[in-house]
Amino acid sequence: MADKPGREAAFQPGRGYSKEDWDAVCDNPPLTQEEIENLRPAKEVLPPAFFKALGQARKAKGRPRTVLTKRSVTIRLDPDLVDHYKATGKGWQSRMNDDLRKIAGL
DSSP states (O other), X not given: OOSSTTOOXXXXXXXXXXXXXXXXXXXXXXXXXXXXXXXOOHHHHSXXXXXXXXXXXXXXXXXXXXXXXXXXXXXXXXXXXXXXXHTTOTTHHHHHHHHHHHHHTO
C-alpha cells in the first residue's frame, strides 16, 4: 500500500523507470526535521541558467503556432455526406477540408 497518493510501495515494471532507479530512490531515508529546517530555496542553490532553460521549456510546450490557423465554423451538412467522410477514418475533417479547397480552386 502506498503511503501517499501517487506513490507506490513496491517496484512495478513498465512505468518509465528501472528497478535500479527505484532502488536508488527508495534506499534514501526520510529527511529529519533538522534537515528539513536547513533546506534552502532552489533559487539560492541552482544557477540562473537552470531557471532560464526551465522557462523556455515551459513556453515550448504544446502545438507550434502556424501562420495560417484554422477557423472554427458551424455548418449543416447532409448526414450521408458526414457519414461518408467519417467512414474514411481518423482525419476525416482534414480530408473534407482538402476536398473543399480543390473544388474552390485554392
